[in-house]
Amino acid sequence: MNNFAGQLHCRNVRLANRPASLLNDPMDERLARTIESRTDELAALTADLIRFPTINPPGDAYRPCAEYIAERLRKRGFGIELIRAEGTPGDSERYPRVNVVARFDGRTRGSTVHFNSHIDVVEAGEGWTLDPFAGIIRDGRVYGRGACDMKGGLAASIIAAEAFMDVNPDFPGAIEISGTVDEESGGFGGVAYLARKGYFSRPKVDHVIIPEPLNKDRICLGHRGVWWAEIETKGEIAHGSMPFLGDCAVRHMGAVIRCFEEELFPALDQKRTRMPVVPEGARRSTLNINAIHGGQTDDYSGLPSPNVPDSCRMVIDRRFLLEETLAEVKDEVITLLDRLKGSRKKFDYRIRDIMEVLPLMTERDAPVVEAVAAGIRDVFGREPEYVISPGSYDQKHVARIGHLHDCIAYGPGILDLAHRPDEWVGIDDMVESAKVMALSLGRLLYGKTP
Numbered sequence: 283m284n285n286f287a288g289q290l291h292c293r294n295v296r297l298a299n300r301p302a303s304l305l306n307d308p309m310d311e312r313l314a315r316t317i318e319s320r321t322d323e324l325a326a327l328t329a330d331l332i333r334f335p336t337i338n339p340p341g342d343a344y345r346p347c348a349e350y351i352a353e354r355l356r357k358r359g360f361g362i363e364l365i366r367a368e369g370t371p372g373d374s375e376r377y378p379r380v381n382v383v384a385r386f387d388g389r390t391r392g393s394t395v396h397f398n399s400h401i402d403v404v405e406a407g408e409g410w411t412l413d414p415f416a417g418i419i420r421d422g423r424v425y426g427r428g429a430c431d432m433k434g435g436l437a438a439s440i441i442a443a444e445a446f447m448d449v450n451p452d453f454p455g456a457i458e459i460s461g462t463v464d465e466e467s468g469g470f471g472g473v474a475y476l477a478r479k480g481y482f483s484r485p486k487v488d489h490v491i492i493p494e495p496l497n498k499d500r501i502c503l504g505h506r507g508v509w510w511a512e513i514e515t516k517g518e519i520a521h522g523s524m525p526f527l528g529d530c531a532v533r534h535m536g537a538v539i540r541c542f543e544e545e546l547f548p549a550l551d552q553k554r555t556r557m558p559v560v561p562e563g564a565r566r567s568t569l570n571i572n573a574i575h576g577g578q579t580d581d582y583s584g585l586p587s588p589n590v591p592d593s594c595r596m597v598i599d600r601r602f603l604l605e606e607t608l609a610e611v612k613d614e615v616i617t618l619l620d621r622l623k624g625s626r627k628k629f630d631y632r633i634r635d636i637m638e639v640l641p642l643m644t645e646r647d648a649p650v651v652e653a654v655a656a657g658i659r660d661v662f663g664r665e666p667e668y669v670i671s672p673g674s675y676d677q678k679h680v681a682r683i684g685h686l687h688d689c690i691a692y693g694p695g696i697l698d699l700a701h702r703p704d705e706w707v708g709i710d711d712m713v714e715s716a717k718v719m720a721l722s723l724g725r726l727l728y729g730k731t732p
């Protein structure tokens with residue numbers, strides 16, 4: 283991880299002279315046909331999953347959704363564990379953080395391939411023209427909150443694994459499928475919790491595929507780093523009619539923002555990365571001012587009393603690159619704040635870390651990357667596009683806590699549709715993606731095409 287090898291960005295290079303059917307191996311061909319024959323089942327499974335309104339926050343319907351997945355896979359002979367992440371943020375009797383991990387051991391020993399999907403979705407929000415939790419199948423698409431992010435990917439991985447097991451009943455190694463919670467809120471009750479318990483480490487697991495909606499012909503190698511922090515400027519309270527007797531913390535924060543505008547934002551814009559982040563605009567350092575608050579609380583609807591605010595707080599969301607260290611990233615902000623302290627009368631501040639995630643990039647020659655790349659070549663007849671996600675996802679926990687670096691995100695669904703109204707996933711895209719997953723299973727478990 284954190285190594286960058288060679289030229290990563292080679293998109294959509296068509297391979298010359300490929301036959302109409304791209305699968306030369308009869309077993310691969312059978313696998314592909316088996317998945318195609320289960321198209322309706324795949325769509326129905328996706329729709330069923332959407333009908334569990336697993337909205338996070340608060341973390342609704344986690345248990346019934348996890349139990350539904352457990353029940354389906356138990357019938358196929360998987361060993362099932364339902365694991366509640368007790369004591370993690372948001373866990374309660376009303377909203378238990380229930381994860382499901384299913385494992386099927388093959389006929390002989392070998393490596394383990396794990397498909398991890400989060401079952402939580404974000405709230406539906408406004409602007410829908412159809413019921414977000416009805417699981418509507420129409421015009422070759424499945425509609426609903428979570429269709430693309432990422433119940434379609436979860437369903438595709440289940441169909442891929444089942445078809446693979448049917449075509450290769452004597453396969454070596456093991457297949458695991460997990461449905462985990464709370465990814466949308468950081469993954470602490472989901473993958474992070476399981477990773478701490480050893481679910482995402484060798485020798486239990488060797489290769490991890492996270493079917494996030496990165497598009498069916500792209501491999502996501504990792505993500506940029508994250509530093510969230512809260513900056514507070516200090517002031518002194520006084521009567522608002524005589525502000526000169528106090529010291530306004532909001533004005534001090536204004537000075538901080540001016541510094542950011544004049545120096546920090548232009549400097550960040552110049553920091554380009556070799557990481558193939560999509561979209562292109564995120565191929566650099568960025569900073570978002572996530573929230574700012576000073577003075578009287580805004581949850582009170584009465585008249586304000588006249589006060590000079592003695593505190594102003596700002597939350598910043600800094601996304602950084604493999605080329606930067608976390609220490610440098612923090613230093614950049616602290617240097618500006620210290621300079622203000624030296625130059626601006628009465629300026630004082632406090633800074634508090636909220637979250638830190640280091641940037642990640644799985645190497646291009648990692649086994650899971652090569653296996654999925656070969657699957658994409660077989661199914662689509664072109665080179666995969668290798669990308670990096672602008673935001674982080676559960677891969678961070680697999681790498682940092684599980685110390686497992688053979689991990690990528692690969693799945694159907696168009697990234698731009700995630701979290702939007704009328705979210706959908708294309709049924710053909712899921713079928714093709716399931717083929718890639720099943721072919722990848724063959725390569726990883728047999729060490730080559732079975």
Ligand SMILES: [Zn+2]
Pocket residue numbers: 400431432465494495
């Ligand atoms: Zn997601």
